[in-house]
Amino acid sequence: MPGLTAWQGLFDHGKLQSGQRVLIHGAAGVVGSMAVQLAREAGAYVIGTGRASGRRTALDFGAQEFIDLENDSLEDVDAVDLVFDVLGGEVAERSARLVRPGGTMVTIAGPTEAHPIDGKTIDFIVVPDRPQLIEIVQKVREGKIRTNIGEVATLDDAVAVFNKTDRAKGKTIIRVRS
Structure with missing residues (x-):
């Protein structure tokens, strides 16, 4: 389920493409770490966020930068094409301001009032998808991503x-x- 959630958020809803910049909240968590790996494997530049204790984990899973949400300034992040949000609330509101024109904020944290100025917000719930699951399992077997x-x-x-x-x-x- 974490792999499917990350996949659908990044690719089905976020339309992530190679070369884009993506901000992934909860990058050391179960869903976030899958999102980090899938985004990197797709050729995106990945900025992970979370607690200080998750820095090493997020970087080990492939984040190129890490923002400690308790001690660093989220607002110092340069514009991103996609925000993948697992936290919601005040973090989602602050993150919406980082989305460049035409970009997207995808959230699994429930409906939000946070919207990018010239972009869109998508709230979704993962749905079963056998072909996607098979592809994720294949990536794990090939060592391209890990759980x-x-x-x-x-x-x-x-x-x-x-x-x-x-x-x-x-x-x-x-x-x-x-």
């Missing part, structure tokens, strides 16, 4: 793992058998 796996737990530990209150780093995998 952001956080914790691997046994089935016996599944409830405890999902009841944790700390923020997950990557997708949690439940191993059903050894």
